């Protein structure tokens with residue numbers, strides 16, 4: 001069977017390839033428009049912004065062939081933006097035409113009381129019967145998007161499933177052998193692999209029954225539990241997973257060694273982690289792609305880990321000692337091609353915000369803007385490394401203060417959160433509110449909110465910090481630093497609006513298993529995967 005992958009040079013299609021291989025099939029790339037017409041099965045992962053996907057399709061001369069294949073009802077599976085491409089256009093890229101198979105426009109999620117983009121796990125409601133969803137029993141599927149296909153289209157026979165995120169939207173479409181999903185099967189763990197298997201198995205037709213269900217129950221969006229691996233070389237040059245205690249990763253002079261990145265990531269996936277984050281914590285020192293350790297970690301991890309992978313550390317413009325220039329976009333592109341779904345920018349985000357606050361001008365040239373433009377807002381995470389600065393009174397600083405329940409050493413009842421760079425080594429005059437609001441304005445899609453004071457302490461998350469940041473932005477916020485027990489996850493989700501919570505030390509030291517965290521969320525009635 002000739003299975004082809006339409007890889008137009010966009011984001012992370014490696015995971016689609018790995019998922020197909022994992023279930024025992026070979027897959028080849030589309031080389032020419034002819035391959036689009038002749039393949040037995042075609043998979044089209046649409047990663048990136050609507051405009052960049054359509055521009056690539058048009059530029060490669062694939063548009064007509066795609067429309068022809070769909071009209072001829074040849075087996076086709078579209079993913080994420082590839083579903084949106086069926087429409088005439090999208091609010092994400094005004095003036096850019098889609099394939100126009102379905103009348104109407106793709107719309108941005110309203111900035112209501114939910115974080116946008118939707119990043120995380122949700123269920124789907126079957127509106128028709130389909131082989132694609134054979135044996136689907138309400139498992140959670142992974143979504144990562146700011147735009148949605150509205151349910152009020154004229155051609156309702158296209159709607160296969162709907163999902164609720166502030167409003168109902170089309171989460172998959174189907175007609176005959178044509179299927180497309182807004183969610184990412186290649187990032188949806190074991191149920192995702194099952195959906196691929198259903199598509200690639202060989203029924204004459206991906207049978208769609210005509211009966212429409214009026215399934216009015218609401219779907220369930222989950223809180224995410226994320227495992228984080230701080231990675232660096234130890235003193236003998238081996239790449240290890242380490243862990244700071246308030247960012248100090250050395251114990252009796254040695255870099256803590258808590259395991260191998262690929263092995264630990266695989267273990268966390270099997271234990272039920274909803275996402276895995278790799279942070280190259282010495283990336284600020286030299287060019288992150290020098291001898292490329294992290295690229296290999298991503299390539300190997302994405303062969304067996306089918307949940308979203310984020311990579312951070314050293315993502316910025318860089319000129320090496322020979323004068324060779326690589327932009328942050330170049331670095332990010334290499335990471336995406338190696339299997340990352342999101343990149344995380346730390347120190348460079350602070351530098352970007354410092355310059356922005358000085359000039360007040362959006363240049364369009366920052367790493368945040370450049371990467372979000374090509375790969376979509378949802379692919380850009382800002383990693384924040386803040387520390388508390390205590391003051392006796394808010395009048396003592398121009399920064400946004402909070403009255404804290406945890407006074408300073410001299411009994412100070414107020415504090416602000418200072419952003420640091422280079423892994424906490426250098427303080428700046430930027431506070432977390434300035435950082436997260438400007439980064440959101442520039443197009444960042446998510447905040448990874450660390451906390452130096454809590455890092456590695458097992459004292460629980462800094463709830464005051466999480467609430468402060470969640471009140472300032474509409475994009476998702478991941479609470480990070482300080483988790484000491486499964487209950488700390490229940491507390492952060494009950495006491496703040498955090499969209500996800502991350503831990504490192506308790507997982508690496510096997511003090512708490514991810515399954516225990518999930519069980520605690522279950523008992524607390526908190527929606528989870």
Ligand code: 1PR
Pocket residue numbers: 228229230243244246247248249279280281282283284312313314315344345346347348383384385421422423424450451454455456457458480481482483502503504505506
């Ligand atoms: O600044 O773009 O090169 O990115 C560097 C990245 O590396 C940033 O994301 C920064 O947070 C991270 N980083 C740099 N130095 C350290 C360090 O520890 N010395 N790690 C470091 C920060 C934060 C989390 C940590 C949580 C949970 N670690 O990764 O795992 O705090 O820990 P816990 O559950 O054990 O409390 P750039």
